[in-house]
Amino acid sequence: MSENRHPLFMPLIFVGGLIFGFGLGFSHMARPEVVLNFLQFEDFGLLFVMFGAAIVSGIAFAIMPRLRDHAPLTGNIYVRRLKSFDRNVLIGGAIFGVGWGLSGICPGAAYASLGVGNVTILWALAGMFVGAYLQGVWRSQDAEASAGVTGAD
Amino acid sequence: MVTELFAPALYESLFPVGISRYVVGGLLVGLGAVVIYLGTGVAAGASTFLESTLSYVSDQSRFQRYRSSRDWRVVFTLGIIAGAFAYALTFQSGLVSSGLYEAGSTGESYDVGGVTLWLTDVQPWRLFLGGILVGIGTRIGKGCTSGHGVCGVGSASKTSIVGVMTFLAVAIGTAQIVMALGVSP
Helix, strand or coil: CCCCCCCCHHHHHHHHHHHHHHHHHHCCCCCHHHHHHHHCCCCCCHHHHHHHHHHHHHHHHHHHHHHCCECCCCCCECCCCCCCCCHHHHHHHHHHHHHHHHHCCCHHHHHHHHHCCCHHHHHHHHHHHHHHHHHHHHHHHHHHHHHCCCCCC | CHHHHHHHHHHHHHCCCCCHHHHHHHHHHHHHHHHHHHHHCCCCCCCHHHHHHHCCCCCCHHHHCCHHHHHHHHHHHHHHHHHHHHHHHHHHCCCCCCCCCCCCCCCEEEEECCEEEEECCCCHHHHHHHHHHHHHHHHHCCCCCCHHHHHHHHCCCHHHHHHHHHHHHHHHHHHHHHHHCCCCC
16 A cells, blocks of 8 residues: 555645644643543533544444445545454553543644643653553563464464 | 523533534544545544554564554644644634634643743643553553544444443543542642
């Protein structure tokens, strides 16, 4: 996919990111205080950000596979975002929940927070890279250790 | 009528700054994901960027598996930062205003060359420690607020719905405990 990528691929990704980031700024989800106010039941408005976004994307995920087979810029088949369920979804979700509840920031909102001038959020971004690195090292070693025994991930 | 007296007060307590900025912002977040999906068929999530970017500097197999998508994920993240900056230039700076936009009173504002920028008051140790857990949890849990929350729930994926309910419930519990312990901001 990377060798013969459509010239509009990267510009389109950038424009999608622009709209996405503008929305995170406009909604104030890029502000940890607003997320914490939501989690502490002081302002439930954030529900409209999450569900509003899910409804919009849900319409596209439901309709596009019926209208066209392939995406114009990649030739990818239109599919829904379906991931297999296992206990990692619960374990990882719970760890993420503790982090989100402590800091009030999630990955996309952290990138947007940088854009609204919040340089303090670099602490959270640095933490996210440290966390992603730690779990990557653990899981890479696990995969290598079990590859010899079972051949499974 | 009792409801006429009660409902505005209830609305006021649930949504002290109204809902319009949240609705508009949420529709835009969804639209951004849809633009990418329509053009590329990719259901974009924000947290994979953390691992895919680490593949530039680490040979761990866990990161190298994202090698083919790492370039566009950098572009996606730069787009998010630029989009939020466009909001800072316009609505946050007061250059553009709308009845749909409610400015906030959280954090601190500062001015650089006529642009109003914003800083959080949340303490660095909370951001850093929370960030570490977010980095571990989103990658083990197969997604974050955008991957599971926007694209996954939008796909009616049971895995994502369970994932969102898990991290939302735990986050609410955590934030309530942190507040009860008197940690603020």
